[in-house]
Amino acid sequence: MTLLSRPTISIGDALSTLVRGDLPVRFEAYDGSAAGPADADIRLELRSERGLRYLLTAPRDLGMARAYVAGDLALHGVHPGDPYAALALLQGSLRLRPPAPTEVVHLLRGLGVAPLVPPAPPPQEHLPRWRRTVEGLRHSMGRDAEAIQHHYDVSNVFYRHVLGPSMTYTCAVYPDETASLEQAQETKYDLVARKLDLRPGQRLLDIGCGWGGMVLHAAREHGVRALGVTLSQAQAEWAGERIREEGLEDLAEVRHLDYRLVEEDGFDAVSSIGLTEHIGVRNYPAYFGWIRDRLRPGGRLLNHCITRADNTGRATAGPFIDRYVFPDGELAGSGTIVTAVEDARLEVQHHENFRVHYARTLAAWCANLVEHWEECVAEVGEGTARVWGLYMAGSRLAFERNEIQLHHVLATRTDEHGVSGYPLRHTF
Structure with missing residues (x-):
């Protein structure tokens, strides 16, 4: 990971630009920035740059899962054995808009990160489907x-x-x-x-x-x-x-x-x-x-x-x-x-x-x-x-x-x- 320059936009501000309406939880990042209501019952804490890279380099729910499993993204206000309340709130109230390609470039430059090299996934993660062919065809006895x-x-x-x-x-x-x-x-x-x-x-x-x-x-x-x-x-x-x-x-x-x-x-x-x-x-x-x-x-x-x-x-x-x-x-x-x-x-x-x-x-x-x-x-x-x-x-x-x-x-x-x-x- 290399730094293009000193960040010109905080992680909290970057998130705020992508949220439609109000953020239903409190978000706090390792760069000291925050977004969302300070008195929210649920608080998300992004603890490291590795966590940010997980979020930015993996599709759909995989990036958040990687950051959470690795401990780079913490959920406060719920027990890790049952984060149901947080998931229900996020799925029910969080609305993110897809950024335009030029906006993605602007945000990444503003955050000061490039190139976006995906970190190694947590050890609990299985191989992606395309790499499982070494174990045999899908649903073969060995696989x-x-x-x-x-x-x-x-x-x-x-x-x-x-x-x-x-x-x-x-x-x-x-x-x-x-x-x-x-x-x-x-x-x-x-x-x-x-x-x-x-x-x-x-x-x-x-x-x-x-x-x-x-x-x-x-x-x-x-x-x-x-x-x-x-x-x-x-x-x-x-x-x-x-x-x-x-x-x-x-x-x-x-x-x-x-x-x-x-x-x-x-x-x-x-x-x-x-x-x-x-x-x-x-x-x-x-x-x-x-x-x-x-x-x-x-x-x-x-x-x-x-x-x-x-x-x-x-x-x-x-x-x-x-x-x-x-x-x-x-x-x-x-x-x-x-x-x-x-x-x-x-x-x-x-x-x-x-x-x-x-x-x-x-x-x-x-x-x-x-x-x-x-x-x-x-x-x-x-x-x-x-x-x-x-x-x-x-x-x-x-x-x-x-x-x-x-x-x-x-x-x-x-x-x-x-x-x-x-x-x-x-x-x-």
């Missing part, structure tokens, strides 16, 4: 395994603090306004089991089983022989220990395995809870076709996944989510999911949206992160803990604003005569 490990092998201890005793990292189902997170997660598993009509002696395949919550529930509560598979070694080890602790070895098993390598078939039910987001839209036909081939005639599929609120937008996530949270993750509208399921010759029986439940789930996870902040920082470092607070609070806001949703799609495999075995009315 999928690396992406899953980036997100899920953070630390079982960390996840235990954030997720709670259930170790369930998917949307809960709240039976009422007073239910706790643990009650809501148990309600979710019970609902999935009832939608699948699980009965003693049946066989369940749970794809992307996480820490084994559905496998354990199916075996313990319904006497089902349940097999779960996950690409996370840490998850598989945790689940195996839980199975042994509960004495369910005869009914439950979790393998560290890509679902595409499962050789068994003839399952009475398949549950896919939070995996479709990692599959890739182009791979839906192969994915649901693979599931159909693993079901016996009359068998059921319950697909639980985050979806877009429409079926027309881009499936890829923004740069922050893609590089810090879900590498290669893709979201499609629920209509796209239903179409893919039906095109795989599975009969859709029921379709349900749990959007508001996921907003509540994320709020509960943020509360857990705040409560256990010191332990989480000690376990994974402050940068990673900041990533999770930012990601979960931002996701909560997206669910509340109906930018993303969460859908269950229940389907059956019919036999050669079109018989599905599904009752005249739902029984769940």
Whole structure:
């Protein structure tokens, strides 16, 4: 980084020229300048030139995320484990206008910075998509395994603090306004089991089983022989220990395995809870076709996944989510999911949206992160803990604003005569 000359404009003044209307927060910069109301409840502090370079050299939300994760941008007035209030205020009230190209040059000269060389990103950041080709084609087995490990092998201890005793990292189902997170997660598993009509002696395949919550529930509560598979070694080890602790070895098993390598078939039910987001839209036909081939005639599929609120937008996530949270993750509208399921010759029986439940789930996870902040920082470092607070609070806001949703799609495999075995009315 070189200096063209002594700055002729402050960072605070530069920001003020780009804001439409009033700045809803207080902004303070390392050059001593400020903008916005002095008595604002939320205060943003830009602590270093590196932070400014992050903001100026990265697209969309990535620059702010980099500066925040690295500690160069601080949020005062909210806890880093739950910056929801700050995000809601900024998204709801902050209006920035795009500067003209000549204005960009003027501002940069006024700030005294050039050339704008991007700083190295924080260590928590994953490679950009174009550089991941060295790991294999998108959604190849090797690349999928690396992406899953980036997100899920953070630390079982960390996840235990954030997720709670259930170790369930998917949307809960709240039976009422007073239910706790643990009650809501148990309600979710019970609902999935009832939608699948699980009965003693049946066989369940749970794809992307996480820490084994559905496998354990199916075996313990319904006497089902349940097999779960996950690409996370840490998850598989945790689940195996839980199975042994509960004495369910005869009914439950979790393998560290890509679902595409499962050789068994003839399952009475398949549950896919939070995996479709990692599959890739182009791979839906192969994915649901693979599931159909693993079901016996009359068998059921319950697909639980985050979806877009429409079926027309881009499936890829923004740069922050893609590089810090879900590498290669893709979201499609629920209509796209239903179409893919039906095109795989599975009969859709029921379709349900749990959007508001996921907003509540994320709020509960943020509360857990705040409560256990010191332990989480000690376990994974402050940068990673900041990533999770930012990601979960931002996701909560997206669910509340109906930018993303969460859908269950229940389907059956019919036999050669079109018989599905599904009752005249739902029984769940």
